[in-house]
Amino acid sequence: MNEELIIGISALRAEKNAIILAHNYQLGEVQDIADFIGDSLELSFKAAECEEKLIVFCGVTFMAETASILAPEKTVLLPSLEAGCPMxxxxxxxxxxxxxxxxxxxxxxxxxxxxxxxxxxxxxxxxxxxxxxxxxxxxxxxxxxxxxxxxxxxxxxxxxxxxxxxxxxxCPTHMRITPEHLIKRKKEYPDAKIVVHPECSFDVISLADEVLSTGGMIKFAKKTDARRIIVATESGLIYRLEKENPDKQFISVSEQAVCPNMKMTRLEEVLSALEKNQHIIKAPExxxxxxxxxxxxxxxxxxx
Ligand code: SF4
Missing domain, CATH: 3.40.50.10800 (NadA-like)
Structure with missing residues (x-):
């Protein structure tokens, strides 16, 4: 099933000369078909600088809106219209x-x-x-x-x-991460380094070895000597961390660290976006x- 969807997405992407951007929190299947994966800042740069005139933005509304503001001459599609951000x-x-x-x-x-x-x-x-x-x-x-x-x-x-x-x-997702989650994980993996996203509460941040954006976590994971890292952010990041660092172990801080909005985009929605040119995101001029x-x-x- 996924194979058919991937073939369909690849064909339409080539035919329409589109680029697929995905946030680090997206599902693994979406990250795998993306041309570029990144945090909000990296995706903003990419949207502004890419040559393609059609951007399929796999993320949440404000991200696609930011891309359309930076590149008003391009068409920005958000595959899942319901993917908003409560924050x-x-x-x-x-x-x-x-x-x-x-x-x-x-x-x-x-x-x-x-x-x-x-x-x-x-x-x-x-x-x-x-x-x-x-x-x-x-x-x-x-x-x-x-x-x-x-x-x-x-x-x-x-x-x-x-x-x-x-x-x-x-952010409701990061607020669900508690100091108790981190303390429990640190007991299970005492040799692990702890990286925390600054959207977490201050009690959680104060237990961190490093406080980093998702892009910062990606860079940290590559260069650290630590073999194990406890990751206190939305769990989608683990997929990319594991893929890029097969020799290291990444432990999600809690099974509650999942943003439902970031999981609304699946391959089906990406294919529909390309087929139907939907959903165009554009702020009033x-x-x-x-x-x-x-x-x-x-x-x-x-x-x-
Ligand atoms: S994780 Fe979800 S709710 Fe939190 S800031 Fe990101 S998009 Fe918004």
Whole structure:
């Protein structure tokens, strides 16, 4: 069955000159047919720079929307329209406008896990890979509103020493990971290194050997001498880690670390997307123009 789907996807991809991008949390079967796999930042760069005019984006809505903002001349397809991000939904434009009016001099720093409307009201975007770097470049006397992930925000506060007004959003998947999960795994595998994503709560982060984005975890896994690594992020990353490092053992922190939205895209949806040119993701032009500014500022700052 999968073989037929893969043949169909490959044929249509070639016929339509499409590129398939997949987030690190996608199902293994989707990662296997992707042309490029990465974290949010890597996928944003790829969407902006690739030559193909048709992008099949295997991830969640805000990622495909970000790709379409960066590459308005390209068509961006999200195979599963239901694949949203509950964290992104925790910040809306009206509430952010209100918060800005309460802090008129504050800069708004927004995690890419957010809607185009929220980005359009922001000064710069960040990802988990570059948030510390970008916030530390902001003049010390500027007030900062950090949207929407309070856990990533708290981690950035800790690393930079900056005070920030934190939006009360969070990732439900990473919040299900508890210190007890990590303590249990460390007892089972005492020689293992612990890597934690900064969307986890601070109690979990404080038990980490390394706090890293998914892209950072991929690089760490390659270069570390550790033979075993406990991975505290969405479990889809384990597939790629194992594939690229067959000599090492990767242990998911908990069977609860699964994002249902990231698992909605299967090969069937990818094939349908290519067959029916669905579902086209595009923010309204006026919003997209404004949202592009903070995203480009982020890409520029991460290149420095
Ligand atoms: S893992 Fe969390 S932040 Fe990522 S898409 Fe799922 S809910 Fe959103």
């Amino acid at each position: 992104a939904d925790m910040a809306d434009a009206e509430s952010l406008k209100k918060k800005k009016s309460e802090h008129p001099n504050a800069l708004v720093v927004t995690y890419v896990n957010s809607s185009a409307e929220v980005k359009a009201l922001s000064d710069t975007c960040v990802t988990s890979a570059n948030a510390v770097k970008i916030v530390s470049q902001i003049p010390k006397d500027r007030e900062i509103i950090f949207v929407p992930d309070r856990n990533l925000g708290a981690y950035v506060v800790k690393k930079t020493g900056r005070k920030m007004i934190l939006w009360p959003g969070f 006026n919003i997209a123009k404004l949202a592009k500014i903070p995203i480009e500022r982020m890409l520029e700052a991460s290149r420095r």
